[in-house]
Amino acid sequence: MSQPLKLLLDSPVIIAAIFISGIGGTFQYGFHISVMTSPSFFIMELVNQTCEQRYGLSLEPWQVSLIWSFLVSIFCIGGLLGSLCSGLLTSNYGRKQCLMFNNLVAISGGVLMLLSKTAISFEMIMVGRFLYGINAGISLSIHTMYLVECAPKRLRGMVGVTVATFISLGKFCGQLLGISELLGTENRWPWLLSFNGFTALLQLLTLPFLPESPRYLLLDKGDRQGCEKALRRLWGDRDHSVEVEEMLEEYAALQGVRSHTVMELIQNRTIRWQLLTILVTYVTLQLCGINAVYFYSFDVFRAAGIQTHQLRYAALGTGLCELTTSVVCSLVIEKTGKKMLFVRGYLGMAATLGLLTITLYLQNQVAWMPYSSMVLIFIFIFFFASGPAGVTAPLPGEIFTQSFKSAGYTIACTLNWTGLFLLGMLFPLIVEHLDYFCFLLFLFFCLLSGLYVWFNVPETRNLTVLEINVEFQKMHSKSEKLPQRTENTPYDTQTHQTKL
Template sequence: QSRLTATLLTSILAAVLGSLQIGYHTGNVNAPAKIQIIEEFFNHTWRARHNQSIPDHSLTLLWSLSVSIKDFGALLGSLGVKYLADSYGRNSILIVNCLSVVGACLMSASKASESFEILILGRLLFGLFCGLVMSLNPLYIQEVSPTNLRGAFATLNQVSFALGILVGMQVAGLETVLGTEHHWSMMLSLSLIPALTQYLVLTFCPESPRYLLLNQREERKAEALLRLRGSADKVLAELEEMKGEAAHTQTGVTIHEFFKKCRYKQPIIIVLVINMGSQLSGFNAIINYSTRMFQAKFDEAKYLTLGVGAVNVTFTLVAFFLMERAGRRRLLLTGFISIAVCNLLMTIVDSVLVPELRSLQVLLVFCLISAYELGPGPISWFIAAELFDQPGRPIAMAFTSMLNWGGKFVLALLFPPLLQKICGAYVYLLFMTAALFAFTFTWIRLPETKGRTFDDIAEEFRGAEGIPLHNKTGFNTFT
């Protein structure tokens, strides 16, 4: 049982400043939807150019593009994860941080330049940062953390993301703060504070010892591990475990080899199902459009949106404390089945136009968010780092990022027309189906990774293509 050291805590907190920025720019775009500040900026810019107001369908499309372009940029950014992680190390987070700085500057400059294209370009660049950092963060955190704290610390990435969403909603959503016609552009630049702080702190934090081992840097590896653990005895034991993992793996894996190797096929399918179940749960639709969902039925929709952010943070903290107690598998199963029930009830409530049931819809939204953050939310981002060995881990994290951000992009673009024009309230049945499928697959195929070394987990997938996971001796699937 390794203890928490100041260097380890500083390294992890510095790394999660990246996800804080991402959460902030997720929350602050949703918050002004109620008072239509940014939409009015679009309309004003269009009128100045064409001497007429922007058509409603064009405004809806432009708003959907502005929200979803970040996720599309993140999808593209995911393609660079393997190159950066293998070439410049796991804390190459510092390199990609410049995308966040440039993106925030462009977004805040859009009002002065009277160009919504600048705003969209800024969100696209920030999206590239999102795709890279949300893979590099869990990868770095998992590899610098001791086995007994690995899951809890990886959850801090989601805690920081949820906290960023709440801060974004708070700062942008209330007219008394920065969610005003005059200050909204300044609101978009506030992510520069954690970005610059990350440059100051993470620069002095150690590189991942596992990355250094993979690149034959023996002296630096031991030095980094000693700084992280603070005890020579712990260092020697962990070095042996790392060397054992390295002895079972080759030095590098190409993308083609990654998808062809038999030992990777089962983990790839597991990661695919968990991430798609997580993204198609309905959570991201609520985070992006909760103000609009509430404003049709409530006078003070912006305060309910802040409630969404508060519940989001609360249950990521609950997941942080439960991760090393309950385990990944149990939290995922609980989360997916709860999400399915919430979506079924939301379909019923939304279909029955009874004013008395409006408060029940708010309760169901809060319950769905709680269920998501209890398991699927945080675990979907880091489970790939636990299921794959050292050479395959960067590609696995890039694959995770592509699935997550691809799902977010599609949902952000399609949810408004699905809810308003095509499916209506029955859109939640699609989310329910995805959650039930993910629950069933997780029950049958996902091993428990809590408290197990990377090499121990990877050993289960070596050898034959189809391993009956629940029948393997010592494979802790159901405990």
């Protein structure tokens, strides 16, 4: 048994924090990405039924499709709004309290979903999706922030990957519960869409038993006694003086330095490489081609001889592959290192996309090519889940100090939601004009991001935030002159003038 895994098993409260924060956190985001596929036909019927009974209108197919597209995309609009609010909420009210009250938003959305069919109102689904989006936008950043701050330095990578694991779990549960044997039927689909309300209720009932983030208590509130109490609950009743001293060092550096806004983060030249790293990795996360691979997987499985009525089970296989790979990634990340997972993941994805383009081109000419394409799809999902999917989410919490952390997460999650919305709108057009050659476009972004991380981002494993900032300084000090601290300049950790 590896040392990090043994250390995690010796910290049952951290394990509880992983599951409790995850089920009402990024699980919600993953579930909503996949859940709308199964009941789409029944929801479109409800749209027609609502308009006929209320307005006496019989909608054209294109009108129903337009309303359906808005029902799907309004989730991203709510998510973007939630992301923009998350930084301010976490700075003022703390991580745990924001997660708790955020569940009330999801429960409200679940009630609307559950009653939408009875009320014959697709507008209730629309409002419910919007509320779900707000909930997911807030939880996507706060769940990550809370877990990374609760984990000891040696477990930060392993715990951070669980954020992506719960996204994968949400996707898989959305696919699984959506099959006709479970909730994907004409009578039960409202229960499927309201499922997130029940997971939010579960977190609301269990989260009060967990402590607040120790780093938030010390660095934002100046509550050393509360911080030490939270550490003992999370990490066990033993000596944590080394970790406390490391946080106190950052606390001393932050004296007189308030939490910075997004604009201040963008304008601060001393952290330009950290900001650029967030921009590159989060943009590539949406443009890496994972959605395109899932889109073409049905055609590939069908060409490989899988019956149409069995395609849903093949789709479950892709979701299960992503979930299991994410779990394995959490077990090896502390040994492999985050930088290597990034580079290996993106370069492996780029190579796989190149081969997949070739096999799809030859699919109708060579009999065994569909099987090769099917294998490549699973290989691509493996590289994605074992690298970028798990390492990207906690990145802002690792490379930004406390004064810039909320703004960093706000930028990262805004990029994520904006990219998801634009990709949802533009992807059908890209496929229409490029077909499977669209993989070459995604290949470019994967290759570019992999090379960027290799040359410009230091390894963050087992390093404090201050040490990571020094590593950024060492890596880029040859090409730029760093500003010097003067006596009248407040001691801000982002100037890299730290005592380690």
